[in-house]
Amino acid sequence: MTKKIKKLSFIDPSGANLKEVKIFIDKVINELLNKASNAEKFPPLPKKNINLDKFNFNDLPISESEIFKKIKMIINNSMNASNPFYLGHMDSLPSTMSIVGDIICSTINNNMLSKETAPILTEIEKKVTTNLANKFNLGQNSGGVMLSGGSLSNIQAIAIARNRILNTSENGLIGLKRKPYIFSSKESHTSIQKAAMVLGLGTNSVISVETDKNGTMIASDLEKKIKKKIKNNGLPFCIVATAGTTITGSIDNLNDISRISNKYKLWMHTDAVYGGALIFSSKYKNKLNGIEHSDSISFNPQKWLYITKTCSILLLKNKKHLYSDFYTPLPYVRKNRNEYHLGEITLQGTRYPDVLKLWLSLQHIGNFSYSEIIENSIKFTNLFKKHLLTIRNIKISCDPQTNIICFRYYAKQNSDKININLQNFLFEKYNIFFSLVKFQECKWLRAVLLNPFFNTKHIKKICSAINEFTKENKNQKLKKSNV
Amino acid sequence: MTKKIKKLSFIDPSGANLKEVKIFIDKVINELLNKASNAEKFPPLPKKNINLDKFNFNDLPISESEIFKKIKMIINNSMNASNPFYLGHMDSLPSTMSIVGDIICSTINNNMLSKETAPILTEIEKKVTTNLANKFNLGQNSGGVMLSGGSLSNIQAIAIARNRILNTSENGLIGLKRKPYIFSSKESHTSIQKAAMVLGLGTNSVISVETDKNGTMIASDLEKKIKKKIKNNGLPFCIVATAGTTITGSIDNLNDISRISNKYKLWMHTDAVYGGALIFSSKYKNKLNGIEHSDSISFNPQKWLYITKTCSILLLKNKKHLYSDFYTPLPYVRKNRNEYHLGEITLQGTRYPDVLKLWLSLQHIGNFSYSEIIENSIKFTNLFKKHLLTIRNIKISCDPQTNIICFRYYAKQNSDKININLQNFLFEKYNIFFSLVKFQECKWLRAVLLNPFFNTKHIKKICSAINEFTKENKNQKLKKSNV
Numbered sequence: 001m002t003k004k005i006k007k008l009s010f011i012d013p014s015g016a017n018l019k020e021v022k023i024f025i026d027k028v029i030n031e032l033l034n035k036a037s038n039a040e041k042f043p044p045l046p047k048k049n050i051n052l053d054k055f056n057f058n059d060l061p062i063s064e065s066e067i068f069k070k071i072k073m074i075i076n077n078s079m080n081a082s083n084p085f086y087l088g089h090m091d092s093l094p095s096t097m098s099i100v101g102d103i104i105c106s107t108i109n110n111n112m113l114s115k116e117t118a119p120i121l122t123e124i125e126k127k128v129t130t131n132l133a134n135k136f137n138l139g140q141n142s143g144g145v146m147l148s149g150g151s152l153s154n155i156q157a158i159a160i161a162r163n164r165i166l167n168t169s170e171n172g173l174i175g176l177k178r179k180p181y182i183f184s185s186k187e188s189h190t191s192i193q194k195a196a197m198v199l200g201l202g203t204n205s206v207i208s209v210e211t212d213k214n215g216t217m218i219a220s221d222l223e224k225k226i227k228k229k230i231k232n233n234g235l236p237f238c239i240v241a242t243a244g245t246t247i248t249g250s251i252d253n254l255n256d257i258s259r260i261s262n263k264y265k266l267w268m269h270t271d272a273v274y275g276g277a278l279i280f281s282s283k284y285k286n287k288l289n290g291i292e293h294s295d296s297i298s299f300n301p302q303k304w305l306y307i308t309k310t311c312s313i314l315l316l317k318n319k320k321h322l323y324s325d326f327y328t329p330l331p332y333v334r335k336n337r338n339e340y341h342l343g344e345i346t347l348q349g350t351r352y353p354d355v356l357k358l359w360l361s362l363q364h365i366g367n368f369s370y371s372e373i374i375e376n377s378i379k380f381t382n383l384f385k386k387h388l389l390t391i392r393n394i395k396i397s398c399d400p401q402t403n404i405i406c407f408r409y410y411a412k413q414n415s416d417k418i419n420i421n422l423q424n425f426l427f428e429k430y431n432i433f434f435s436l437v438k439f440q441e442c443k444w445l446r447a448v449l450l451n452p453f454f455n456t457k458h459i460k461k462i463c464s465a466i467n468e469f470t471k472e473n474k475n476q477k478l479k480k481s482n483v
Numbered sequence: 484m485t486k487k488i489k490k491l492s493f494i495d496p497s498g499a500n501l502k503e504v505k506i507f508i509d510k511v512i513n514e515l516l517n518k519a520s521n522a523e524k525f526p527p528l529p530k531k532n533i534n535l536d537k538f539n540f541n542d543l544p545i546s547e548s549e550i551f552k553k554i555k556m557i558i559n560n561s562m563n564a565s566n567p568f569y570l571g572h573m574d575s576l577p578s579t580m581s582i583v584g585d586i587i588c589s590t591i592n593n594n595m596l597s598k599e600t601a602p603i604l605t606e607i608e609k610k611v612t613t614n615l616a617n618k619f620n621l622g623q624n625s626g627g628v629m630l631s632g633g634s635l636s637n638i639q640a641i642a643i644a645r646n647r648i649l650n651t652s653e654n655g656l657i658g659l660k661r662k663p664y665i666f667s668s669k670e671s672h673t674s675i676q677k678a679a680m681v682l683g684l685g686t687n688s689v690i691s692v693e694t695d696k697n698g699t700m701i702a703s704d705l706e707k708k709i710k711k712k713i714k715n716n717g718l719p720f721c722i723v724a725t726a727g728t729t730i731t732g733s734i735d736n737l738n739d740i741s742r743i744s745n746k747y748k749l750w751m752h753t754d755a756v757y758g759g760a761l762i763f764s765s766k767y768k769n770k771l772n773g774i775e776h777s778d779s780i781s782f783n784p785q786k787w788l789y790i791t792k793t794c795s796i797l798l799l800k801n802k803k804h805l806y807s808d809f810y811t812p813l814p815y816v817r818k819n820r821n822e823y824h825l826g827e828i829t830l831q832g833t834r835y836p837d838v839l840k841l842w843l844s845l846q847h848i849g850n851f852s853y854s855e856i857i858e859n860s861i862k863f864t865n866l867f868k869k870h871l872l873t874i875r876n877i878k879i880s881c882d883p884q885t886n887i888i889c890f891r892y893y894a895k896q897n898s899d900k901i902n903i904n905l906q907n908f909l910f911e912k913y914n915i916f917f918s919l920v921k922f923q924e925c926k927w928l929r930a931v932l933l934n935p936f937f938n939t940k941h942i943k944k945i946c947s948a949i950n951e952f953t954k955e956n957k958n959q960k961l962k963k964s965n966v
Contacts, residue, residue, distance in 0.1 A: 005852050005935065008579050010789070013522035013565045013936050021579055022516055028583050029512070032590040033505055039496035046602050057614050061849035067580065070846065071587060074839065077603040078591045082496045089600055089816075094592045096491050096504055097550065100511050102589035104554060106791045107515040108561045109577045116918075117572055119529050120560040131540050148631035148793070151832040159681055172685025173656040174663070191832055194811040198642055198830065200683020202655025203811075246815055302833065306493070308589045310631070310835050328677040328686075332729055332920045332929070333572075347681065349634040349674055350785065352793050352835075356557065363553065366544035369488050435599075437815045446815075452488065453496050 006061050011107075024064055028071060035075055039082035044433035046077040084454040085462075088435040090246075090274060090303045092450040097364040098308040101357025112146075112351035113343035114333040122342060125355040128362070132299070133315045135279050137292035143319030145346045146312065146354050150273035151191035153298035153314040156326065156347045158182065158195045158238055160296065160316070161267035163325040165237040173200050181229050184240035185209045185217035187247060189271060192240050214398040215250035215439070217241065223260050230264075238267040243288055244275025247437050247446065248397055249404030251275055254290025261293075270294040273312065275402055277304030280370040284378060287401065301358050304374065304403070304450065311354045373452050377403040381449045383456065387463045393470055397439050406437065406444035409470060416443040422469050430465045489544050494590075507547055511554060518558055522565035527916035529560040567937040568945075571918040573729075573757060573786045575933040580847040581791040584840025595629075595834035596826035597816040605825060608838040611845070615782070616798045618762050620775035626802030628829045629795065629837050633756035634674035636781035636797040639809065639830045641665065641678045641721060643779065643799070644750035646808040648720040656683050661718035666690045666708060668700035668735060670728040672754060697881040698733035698922070700724065706743050713747075721750040726771055727758025730922045730929065731880055732887030734758050737773025744776075753777040756795065758885055760787030763853040767861060770884065784841050787857065787886070787933065794837045856935050860886040864932045866939065870946045876953055880922050889920065889927035892953060899926040905952050913948045 011021050035042065050073070081091045111117035112125065125146060133142035147153045163169040166180055173180075180201055184192045186208045196206045207229065210221040226236050239261050241252045254270060261268040270291050276299030278284045279291075291297060295317050302311040316322060322345040330344050343349040365373075381403045388394050388407050397406035408419050419436065423445055426432040434445040494504050518525065533556070564574045594600035595608065608629055616625035630636045646652040649663055656663075663684055667675045669691045679689045690712065693704040709719050722744050724735045737753060744751040753774055759782030761767045762774075774780065778800050785794040799805060805828040813827050826832040848856075864886045871877050871890050880889035891902050902919070906928055909915040917928040 005856060006848060009848050009852065009856075010576055010579055010935055011516065011519040011565065011582075013519065013567060013576070013934075015520040018516055018520040022512070024579070025512060025516075025583060025586070026509070028586060029505070029508060032587060033494065033501055033508075036494040036496065036590060037498040037501040045599070050603055050606065052606055052610060056610065057618075057845050057850060059850040061852055062846050064847075067843060067847050071583070071843070074603055074607075075587065075591060079593045079600055079602060081592055082494065084496060089594070089596075091592065091594050091600055093493055093496070094589065095493055096507070099494075099586075099589045100508060100554070103508070103511060103582075103586055104515060104558065106577065106582045106585035107519060108558060109564055109574065109791050110562045111572070111574050111792055116528070117562055117574055119562060120533055120557055123533065123535055124557075127535060127539065135540075148635075148835070149831045149833045151826075151830070152631075152635075155681075155830070162683070163680070168683060168685060169680055170685050170687050172662075172679070172688055173683040174659050174685070176657055179655075179657050189832075190811050190813055194830075194832075196655070197646070197652055197809075197811065198638075198682065200645070200651060200656040202651060202653050202657070204653050205655055300833075308592050309594055309833055310831075326680075328673050328680065330673055332918060334919055343634075347634070347638070347677075348632045348793075349672075349677075350632045350783075350792055352631070360550060360554070362540050363545050364547075364550050365489060365492050367540060367542040369492065369544055373488060373492075435815060436817055451496075452493055 008064060027068060031072060031075060036082050039080055040084065042080050042083065043431045044080050044083045044086035044088070050077050084451040084458050085432040086451065087447040087449065088433045090448050090450070092303060092306045093452065094308040095306040095361040095365065097360035098306070098357035101360045102308055105353045105356055110353055112353050113349055114330065114341035115335070116333050118353060121353040121356060124359050125342065128355050128359050129313060129315065132313060136297055136315060138315060138317045141318045141320065142316060144313050144315035145322060145342060147314055147347060148310040148312065148351065148354070150298050150300045150312045151194060152347050153273070153312045154191045154271055155195040155198055156314050157269045157296040157298060159199055160321050160325045161238045161269060162199055162201070164321060165267060169325060178233055178235035179205065181205055181207050181234050181236045182238045182240060183207045183209055183222055183225060183236065185211050185242055185252060187211050187215045187245040187250060188240055188242045189246050189273070214401070215245050215248040217252040217257065219253060219256035219260060222257065226260065226264055236264060236266055238269060241268065241270045243270055243272035243291060244402055247439050248406055249274065249400060249402035251287055251401050254288065254293070258290050258293035267295045268293060269296045271298050273298050273300040274303050276300070277374055278402070280305070280367060281374040282371050283375050305361070305370065307358050307361055311358055376452065377449050380454055380459070381405055384447065384449065384459050387459050391463060391466055391470060394466065397444055403449040404446065406439055406446045408442060408444045409473065418473060419443045419445060422466070425469050426465055430461070432462055432465060491547060510551060514555060514558060519565050522563055523567065525563050525566065526914045527563050527566045527569035527571070533560050567934045567941050568915045569934070570930040570932065571916045573931055573933070575786060575789045576935065577791040578789040578844040578848065580843035581789070581840035584843045585791055588836045588839055593836055595836050596832055597813065597818070597824035599816050601836060604836040604839060607842050608825065611838050611842050612796060612798065615796060619780055619798060621798060621800045624801045624803065625799060627796050627798035628805060628825060630797055630830060631793040631795065631834065631837070633781050633783045633795045634677060635830050636756070636795045637674045637754055638678040638681055639797050640752045640779040640781060642682055643804050643808045644721045644752060645682055645684070647804060648750060652808060661716055662688065664688050664690050664712050664717050664719045665721045665723060666692055666705055666719065667723035668692045668694050668725055670694050670698045670730060670733060671723055671725045672729050672756070675723050697884070698728050698731040700735040700740065702736060702739035702743060705740065709743065709747055719747060719749055721752060724751065724753045726753055726755035726774060727885055730920050731889055732757065732883060732885035734770055734884050737771065737776065741773050741776035750778045751776060752779045754781050756781050756783040757786050759783070760857055761885070763788070763850060764857040765854050766858050788844070788853065790841050790844055794841055859935065860932050863937055863942070864888055867930065867932065867942050870942050874946060874949055874953060877949060880927055886932040887929065889922055889929045891925060891927045892956065901956060902926045902928060905949070908952050909948055913944070915945055915948060
């Protein structure tokens, strides 16, 4: 190592800078933990824009104390999901062990491409995915792989379905006589459209199935639309069921969908990216009844299992389909015959070991406690609903099926605008952050009750703030009508 | 938070467990830093298999001290890329600031889906990708996005090319009259085949172009093959050039390829996943001459810029193509008109903020030091080559163009088997790890000289070990012929 390179650029493998590196890392961790331990004192999102002039590259190295100033600025201007009033998105407070897992993975910098580049972590991934597939009752041939996020899991699942049913691995889609179709509910996640676009099927190969007032797929409309496509010489090959929609957390009737997928011999993929966590709750896992019939399932521990991002799993009823229908050989890593590298059977090649933080958290928290955490968040969602419905002019979109609830201020005119104002009011005045979503042609405030420290105290504060807004709004209307 | 949940499961946002969390994290960091600071005392890869019985899920939570035991086991059974004798793959010693960046990202757990879920980090990503596009001289309309690994960057690049040239975003590939083709050298990375499979083109849409003895694409063969496909009613649409092949680190002649892509109006994608780092070396950036003509470039700071995995960038000459040819709307996050969320224009939705560790490292190390680190690793590669060639019966595959060199023991018979033995001998006896690769029908030991602490001392030890093997091998042959 040449002397001109800064002393702390790397951890010297002969120990020359151990002390200094440790002091700097300690300083950063103190800053981080102090912020996370005082999360409620800081807003859920930063309130001003930052001057980014100092963000350009620099030719000369900068000192550790300068770097530390920038780190503080970043910590203070980031989303603060540790604050229980951060209710906006499916972004959770991370489990302690997933932070620990990330620190380990970063420092050892292994590569989930192959067993050679991540010996023990590769074995752990196999164990964890097989255990999870069993938890979902996918049967004795099941297994899976991990991917960097739910969109990738959905893309790989539909790619496998496409390759398997339409035989497109080598020859592609050119020359197919009938146009292939995917069916998913109109409330399904946009990554299904993305998958269709990426996979060369085109976005218009996704047929949108109607939903009922609860946001779940109407099975009769699904069957009607499949029949119609078949009649018109189309080639339906895949149904995507959703267990936990993005807007309302609704769960499709998986048994109904499975009957239809069997009848027409279609691949059943369940996007359980959000709701899959219910499998850990002894009380509520029946909400996922029928999921065991899926040919594939996407599930993201990065949401309701509180694992740091990213952490997503693609499970297959028959894990052999990873090899038979999604295989690209890697000729530069040694392996035994009949073994496969994980980089050969995933959309990615090099991967971060997302499995470690998941495995450590599962071990540390344990199934029973996960069950309790999930059940608690449903309990508070129902309590929040009860309180919301006592407020004049507040309506909810539908009964919550998980821990997500959408509500809005109801007025005969300008309702959408008033709800935008409500979102701003709660955030600006009370540091309470809900997201704003569209459901059945209206704008709603959406609450995702993930934070395990969310409790009755928070519900009361939120409801009193909403109450204040509704009164102000009423007064404003009165004033206006007086003019 | 219910009392039954383990005290350290999460960092309590009201500070209740700050002290205990800090103690545990400190203990883990001490363990990690001590290992990294003594990297040469541990083998580059673990030497025995682990009993995995304890890896299953458990219903009851386990204690922090039990967790710590498992963490130690994991650290001790992982790939040890910090050891300068780890020369096997493109896996580098991580920069200190990328470890720091990961600790920050993990703890704040932001989400690069949108500005709402990662306010400041989204701005930093825009800055960094634009700065990098400028460094590659891609022109004033250039920009990019980050993805979890080079395979994803290659897939998204070719998807954009396909959508743009073949107009497949909405309608897909069905009904195309001519079969589309991608051209890449036979030494190009297997993710190009994977991309073709994923994108619905099929693996046989990738036409393999011959390479010369140095592993670089033969331009005349490229043009010949394009012409032939056009003649047979095929539809060439994309050339993938490689800047830093996986096996020998070879760089295609990018100016030649750009001329051909212009002539036939094909998209030019440069897979500079490995070699792209040369743009940081003032001495060697001319090796990438012509890269500025690329329509898209994949570049992985996770390799030769020493950023922890994963960290990959897709750069585009015209960044508008991200919106016009790879757009999937996200209806559940607020934005201003004419703005795009990063989750709408990347293969992934939710993403980890890979940008932070890159930005911090670029700031901390600075362009000048990066230049020096890269130049040093090339210097030692050439020195290693010189020493290797003094050893009887050792041949190299070709002159190294970057910091990768392949060598083998040359014998008239059983050469491949002898080289497998040589790899094992060096690893088992001397803790020196080279990968074993296939190049021009033979097996070679490949050295990737990434570690900035690799120096003359290591070269001497390696060469003396190889010398020992060649002598033993000679003796064995003599013994055998005596039998």
